[in-house]
Amino acid sequence: MRLQMYIDGQWVDAVDDETRDIINPYNQEVIANVTEGNEEDAKKAVAAARRAFDNGAWATTPASERGAIVHDIGRLIRSSRQELAELETLDTGKTLSESLDDMDDIANVFIYFAGLADKDGGEVIDSPIPDSTSKVVREPVGVCGQITPWNYPLLQAAWKLAPALAAGNTLVMKPSEITPLTTVKVFELFEQAGVPAGVANLVLGPGNTAGAHLSESTDVDLISFTGGIDTGKKIMQAASTNVKKLALELGGKNPNIIFADADIDVAVDQALNAAFFHAGQVCSAGARVLVESSMHDAFVDALVKRAKHIKLGNGFAEDTQSGPLISAEHREKVEAYVAIGQEEGAKLALGGKRPEAEELQQGFFYLPTIFTNCTADMRIVQEEVFGPVLTVEPFETTEEAVAKANDTIYGLAGAVFTEDIAKAENVVTQLRMGTVWINDFHPYFAQAPWGGYKQSGIGRELGRPGLEEYTETKHVFRNTNPEPLEWFK
Numbered sequence: 001m002r003l004q005m006y007i008d009g010q011w012v013d014a015v016d017d018e019t020r021d022i023i024n025p026y027n028q029e030v031i032a033n034v035t036e037g038n039e040e041d042a043k044k045a046v047a048a049a050r051r052a053f054d055n056g057a058w059a060t061t062p063a064s065e066r067g068a069i070v071h072d073i074g075r076l077i078r079s080s081r082q083e084l085a086e087l088e089t090l091d092t093g094k095t096l097s098e099s100l101d102d103m104d105d106i107a108n109v110f111i112y113f114a115g116l117a118d119k120d121g122g123e124v125i126d127s128p129i130p131d132s133t134s135k136v137v138r139e140p141v142g143v144c145g146q147i148t149p150w151n152y153p154l155l156q157a158a159w160k161l162a163p164a165l166a167a168g169n170t171l172v173m174k175p176s177e178i179t180p181l182t183t184v185k186v187f188e189l190f191e192q193a194g195v196p197a198g199v200a201n202l203v204l205g206p207g208n209t210a211g212a213h214l215s216e217s218t219d220v221d222l223i224s225f226t227g228g229i230d231t232g233k234k235i236m237q238a239a240s241t242n243v244k245k246l247a248l249e250l251g252g253k254n255p256n257i258i259f260a261d262a263d264i265d266v267a268v269d270q271a272l273n274a275a276f277f278h279a280g281q282v283c284s285a286g287a288r289v290l291v292e293s294s295m296h297d298a299f300v301d302a303l304v305k306r307a308k309h310i311k312l313g314n315g316f317a318e319d320t321q322s323g324p325l326i327s328a329e330h331r332e333k334v335e336a337y338v339a340i341g342q343e344e345g346a347k348l349a350l351g352g353k354r355p356e357a358e359e360l361q362q363g364f365f366y367l368p369t370i371f372t373n374c375t376a377d378m379r380i381v382q383e384e385v386f387g388p389v390l391t392v393e394p395f396e397t398t399e400e401a402v403a404k405a406n407d408t409i410y411g412l413a414g415a416v417f418t419e420d421i422a423k424a425e426n427v428v429t430q431l432r433m434g435t436v437w438i439n440d441f442h443p444y445f446a447q448a449p450w451g452g453y454k455q456s457g458i459g460r461e462l463g464r465p466g467l468e469e470y471t472e473t474k475h476v477f478r479n480t481n482p483e484p485l486e487w488f489k
Ligand SMILES: NC(=O)c1ccc[n+]([C@@H]2O[C@H](COP(=O)([O-])OP(=O)(O)OC[C@H]3O[C@@H](n4cnc5c(N)ncnc54)[C@H](O)[C@@H]3O)[C@@H](O)[C@H]2O)c1
Pocket: 147, 148, 149, 150, 151, 152, 156, 174, 175, 176, 177, 205, 206, 207, 208, 210, 211, 212, 213, 215, 226, 227, 228, 229, 231, 232, 234, 235, 249, 250, 251, 252, 282, 283, 284, 384, 386, 412, 452, 456, 457
């Protein structure tokens, strides 16, 4: 498979003809060779998006027509579901059933934003000034740079592409250089759906060249980034060149609070899913369990017993429950954190090493790992590991649970398990997080906003706020009876 960039309606190679092999993390086989762009290619893509925005054709296309094209993209994704899901599994190692679910979510995101495209007709304001009218309208922001990570490649791209197009912007997307396959395929569907040349452009390549140009360029009006906190900080600085609008979806260290009155079977089952789904490579992974002391030992015993049996393997095998980590480099990072946890005095209750099974030796696998005896001052509790590593801390009171839950720099998501709904609601109001689940973990959908408090990010994706991110608000005031003011007589 040889894949190209899509700039100004043309499939093109990088200006310097560089390419990159894309590796299957399950067995390290080369699955594709993609053109590898750099700053020069990003410049060409930004110039195309700038021309397409400045000629006004897309922004002034009736919103219902833009919505129809975005709807068609959703429909095409639905009919390419199996092909796209298989590519996502090859590229990320996640199970095919996860990838199929992702494709359903992605199609729904396009269809949701297609439906919203023509729903905001502006607002008439009751002007306090006699003989005047006042209205508020929303307009597209302009040229949007969009940068995505490797863990949910097409899903994170969809959260940016669909609202940007629906709102009448032009864009340049740069997916993670290690997982570009499904994003390239979706740009083929954009072409089929009739997205005009120059409106949606795709640049492939590394972050520090192709990506950096998008955040620095004074021709880009908005930069939307999903990825790690350190990259997010660089992008925030680079965005200051022209004070571009900024949306950041960063990491998390998400607490999962379990009270002793929760159903233990449900809480254990959900805690496993929260921490080990997609090998813990999820921004909202429930990587910190806070469990009420009276339930601690029973909870840990049950958790360890079940986590031992998580079946690692090929994402295409029916019985695989979790795939590999994304790369050798990422597995080394996870291993380094496990070593830090042990040095800090956390007790390894499970895992803490690579699996020994022969059939897993070519992949970047790591065993589900559980640390107990954890305390809030440990790096293993504070920092995002982004792997299958769960820390467990006991608590005595609700106040202590809330204080511990809030005690990191992050504020992406968290959960509370209890049968006492009043207690749950009370805790929810005190958690400084963008999403809080009660007696569940992980649900997200197109209709509800997603984003972080504190250093987990700026802005929101999905829901109405996810469309508003891609609009400017304009107030239009009209004097209906103009007369000289005679202020300066
Ligand atoms: N909040 C969310 O919704 C959400 C969702 C998914 C992932 N994430 C976060 O993403 C991280 C994992 O993804 P990752 O390892 O791909 O992140 P990363 O920050 O390393 O890379 C993300 C993207 O940024 C690009 N990039 C790197 N350096 C750049 C630079 N200097 N300028 C511009 N672009 C640059 C990369 O090429 C890639 O496309 C985790 O921290 C995870 O929590 C957050």
